[in-house]
Amino acid sequence: MADPFSIGVGVVGVVGLAIQIVQVVTRCGLDWKDAPTEVKAVREELQVLAQTLSITQTNILQNPDFAAAFDNRPSLLLSQLGPNAPNDTNTKVMLQSCERHLRDLLHDLEKRARGHRVGWERLKGAFLAKHTRESVGNLYRQCQTLNNMVVIDAVALSAKIHTEVMAIQEEQRDSRQEQRDAIVASQRWRQEDRAQTILQWLSATDYGTQQSDFFQRQQDGTGQWLLDSTEFRNWRSNNATTLYCHGMPGAGKTIMTSIVVNQLCTEFEYNPSTGIAYLYCDFRRKGEQKPINLLASLLKQLILNQPKMPPGVERLYENHLAKQTRPLLGEILTELHFVASTYSKSFIIVDALDECSISEGGRQEFISELLNLQAKARSNIFVTSRINPQIARELRTGYTRLEVRASDADVRKYLESQVHRLPAFVQRSTEVQKEIKNGITNAVRGM
Template sequence: MEWLTQSDSALQQQDFLRRRQPGTGQWFLDSEEYRAWLQTAGETLFCPGIPGSGKTILTSIVVDDITTRFRNDDSVGIAYVYCNFRPADRQNTEDLVMSLLKQLAQGQPSLPESVKSLYDRHVKRQTRPSFDEISGAIQSVATIFSRVFLIIDALDECHQSKLLTEMFNLSAKRGANVFVTSRFIPEVTEMFDRRTYLEIRASKRDIEMYLEGNMPQKFHQLQDEIKTSISDAVDGMFRLADIYLRSLDDKITPREVRNALARLQKQSPGSGGDERIQILSQVYEHAMERIDGQMSGFKQLARSVLSWITCAKRPLTALELQHALAVNVGDTRLDEENLSRIEDMISVCAGLVTVDKESIVRFVHYTAQEYFQQTQQRWFSDANNHIASICVTYLSFIVFESGYCQSDDEFKERLRLNPFYDYAAHNWGYHARETLTLRGEVIDFLQDQKKVEASSQALSVVERESAYLNYSRASPRRMTGLHLAAYFGVEKAVNALLLTGKVDVNSKSNSGQTPLLYAAERGHEAVVKLLLDTGKVDINSKSNSGRTPLLYAAERGHEAVVKLLLDTGKVDIESKDDSGRTPLSWAAGSGHEAVVKLLLDTGKVDVESKDESGQTPLSWAAESGHEAVVKLLLDTGKVDINSKSTSGRTPLSYAAERGHEAVVKLLQV
């Protein structure tokens, strides 16, 4: 189960349900639409709502209601996901469907054979299953149950089309009931045409109940006035009600409270999207005015907390943020006496920030995240430069001077004792890449080989996701500062290192990768050009798995990088990796139409090249259902549509097995 995914939707469910004000949401459970959805297999219930209307809390109410109803019925499968508004670093479609698969499989007394087969097929090779394999497994597991309920909150915050198609397939083929919430976004609502629809909008009674349960005692005498004024002003937005209630915290006298309530009445969200955004902006700007009106130390702490939450590349735990805030540029070790208390970090932020049950520090609502990201240059113009410096300062601490950990236990202890180590190693380069100028401490860090080794070890371990064993043997050694700068695509750092004349542009890590290989694999066009312009790079250098820069770029669909490499006239376009696959084979199998066209236009590729399994580029494209690529290959007039793999499979056989109807039609000529 842990190999499938480490995400735990149950923890999120507990956290969201805990925030529910008792009694709220009953109107939804009593609605005809919800009752009909419960009783009819294969039904979909789509519930859109405006931001802050309580969609996520209501989803937790639905999950709780269903699990309570079928608590003693093992024949009913229930799975749910809460899509995250943060960058989808670990919430791509595959991860979300894996989470649903894990939950359904956990409901069985023994491991379903389809899941065991998936595990056996990939764990030894340290690979991850394709979406088609995951889809087949969840379809298989769904057949075990008499009823299946699938709940997706905030569909608009993830890769909706592919995920929704999978849910609709489960509904059509297995009779699964699908429940979805989303904001009002046209490309989402259009996908639910002619399906049952029920808008989520906090009732006035629900908001009043929420206000009653969260109102400070000092407002007791004005309780009715506050309830009426705020519930009228927020127009069905729970989150805005909470923000408005918090905005009264610094009001002392009844007159001050009534004056504030009168101003709120003038800021009713109404129904207009632009007006709502303007009002929310006013709310967050007012919160910033309150923050800036604090004593200097409180103001500085609040702005630091908000800048980190706004600009961080992934959510930070409270402990990580504590350590980040405690670092000053130039430090050589962490000063424990400089750690801020979590309570202080939250209290100075005027109600904008909270710590959830998983100890993640975040904004109270995604509209705050959106607001501060959109206005980042106004509030935190130098944040990325500062964060990059803090990260490399942390990675340059004396504790990392020993370089690479020689054992798993030593590495685990390093992670435990240095909570910010993981984030700093993984993200310093992303922050550095977004700066206008590069600070000297970044170059100093990249020129210290031992510290580069310590950083690269943490970087490689987490990249392997669920492979949490054999840290010391799995991580790439011999990475240099140039490798790291190329990996992250920090053009200014690469240029600075090249100008020193002291770097080996063809140096290899123990995985056999050169700086050019890293840059090509990750699509960093500017860095690839810098390296090529040196005239010293081995453009056909191979990694330990036999992959060249061109092959990596083709596999990942980095069109601009592929063009740069081809334009040199020096690349081996037919170079094969250890599995016998060419750049064209990988590009075709991954569905990168533009790259396939670039390769075909050279007139130098063998469109019938076979790998060790006997599969051609056409076979790979057909198996994955890439219609446009299949058409490109067929249009060359040089492919054998009846070519057979070592197991006797034709492209048509692969396409038919996976249900790719459009590809099957193309191949039936």
């Protein structure tokens, strides 16, 4: 293998000789403007050769394989050009020949200039040696060809890489689409009448409609602070963790919950190994929100991402169908624990836990069963409520707390979206708008 360093030294040597030849004329007190046309042509050829060799040296140092073109054998890099690339090169011989002839030219010039008053006529003959000009021209053309081939090869390589990357991306898109199609196909059972009947029997509450309604109220761009928080990221990444988000009335806890639900549903839309279930508690529906009803709704939602209706749930439905009875809490819990355990990751989100019924210890029982589910299925639990010491105690220890409040940035984003509703004189004055935004932002105090 050719040594890039030694080749580089040879290239530098030729460039140095070309420079010395031009300098000899200057030392003789001659002006190149007065040089004969043939001599000027030689000088220009030397300058062009020096520039080309500088590029060649860079290619040698940056790509060791390029040095093979100076070792009397084909370059692996340049041979990628196929039939247009030379099978062999004599670049090394050309370099040595050019260096020898330029040394001869330099020696001849110095000899002619030594001890005599010289003019262009005395020096001209040294420049016109045919073999010197031929060696300069041959080396220039060969190096220019090699340099051009490197450029072409680099472009071809870039194009090849781009094509391969595009092919990989297309393959990945096809793979993802096939995966999505397979998941959608595997979940068509949910559209069957029997499946619909069983799911409706488990729970008639439609929290999906509430989720859509709450999320549509969100101002674009708000709530990102929660998703970016360290507390949320840790909760999202780890299993069997609890994030308790508390805040004053009007702080936006329900809207923030809808943002969390949307983020998770979007992120894991086509991931069959992840289960997501959520509840929106409401004090006006306390009669409906008993522990068994809430847990049955969680079971129903976790079933929706299954490849088929769980056999245990079908048997449970059949057992109660003939007697026209409802499932017992223990039966719901058995199926809930089983279904949640089939997922490698599951998220349970509960908004406004403080509005859950507390009669007959209902809320305490519900929280206790959530924690039991977390212990058995390693589910992640996200809970919001007003500041409530009792809920904090019922959640036991090991959870992370995060206060929810309307950030100044979110308030300003909302206000900016509502400026068009204000009178025309306000819309024309940025100062008045600024005063209004500052006043309201300071007044809301996180609500």
